[in-house]
Amino acid sequence: IPINLNEFCEQVIQETQLLNKNIINFFCEDKYINACIDEKVLRHILINLLTNAIKYSPKDSPIDLELISNESEVIFQIKDKGIGITPEDQQHLFESFYRASNVGNIPGTGLGLAIVKQCVDLHGGKIAVKSEVGVGTTFTVTLPIGNTQKKLHAQMNV
Ligand code: ATP
Numbered sequence: 001i002p003i004n005l006n007e008f009c010e011q012v013i014q015e016t017q018l019l020n021k022n023i024i025n026f027f028c029e030d031k032y033i034n035a036c037i038d039e040k041v042l043r044h045i046l047i048n049l050l051t052n053a054i055k056y057s058p059k060d061s062p063i064d065l066e067l068i069s070n071e072s073e074v075i076f077q078i079k080d081k082g083i084g085i086t087p088e089d090q091q092h093l094f095e096s097f098y099r100a101s102n103v104g105n106i107p108g109t110g111l112g113l114a115i116v117k118q119c120v121d122l123h124g125g126k127i128a129v130k131s132e133v134g135v136g137t138t139f140t141v142t143l144p145i146g147n148t149q150k151k152l153h154a155q156m157n158v
């Protein structure tokens with residue numbers, strides 16, 4: 001069953017926003033983007049990335065979630081103006097327990113992104129990061145649209 005990603009994103013933003021003071025802006029040019037994507041998995045991906053954006057940014061800095069779609073895929077961009085990540089650290093971010101050297105006393109276990117990467121892989125998607133220290137970070141998640149749900153459930157044994 002396809003879900004409406006516009007409504008879905010707004011809902012996830014509301015859930016995430018309850019926990020913090022950062023304003024999360026939602027951008028999308030198309031009003032109705034529907035896709036067959038596992039809701040639980042997508043929620044997990046977005047909440048993890050939004051929570052990181054909040055955690056690694058000053059309290060008052062805005063965070064953007066942008067949704068873009070084309071014929072075969074949907075693209076989610078999570079953009080922050082936080083502490084940023086060095087090119088060296090960017091190469092290890094998706095490894096379990098890896099944390100960058102500039103986290104200071106911001107708490108974390110280094111597992112969030114490793115799990116997000118697994119979720120994206122199970123969906124046959126891609127995740128990429130662009131970042132500059134002291135400027136900010138953008139994570140881009142690209143997921144194919146379509147009936148990937150069956151395959152996903154089989155692989156996750158649910
Ligand atoms: P948790 O397991 O609770 O999510 P975590 O946030 O430390 O802990 P990950 O989400 O896996 O772990 O992120 C790994 C590391 O990548 C972080 O410790 C941090 O160094 C860096 N990182 C992730 N997202 C950002 C971001 N938006 N801005 C700056 N650094 C980030």
Ligand code: MG
Pocket residue numbers: 048051052108112113
């Ligand atoms: Mg995290």
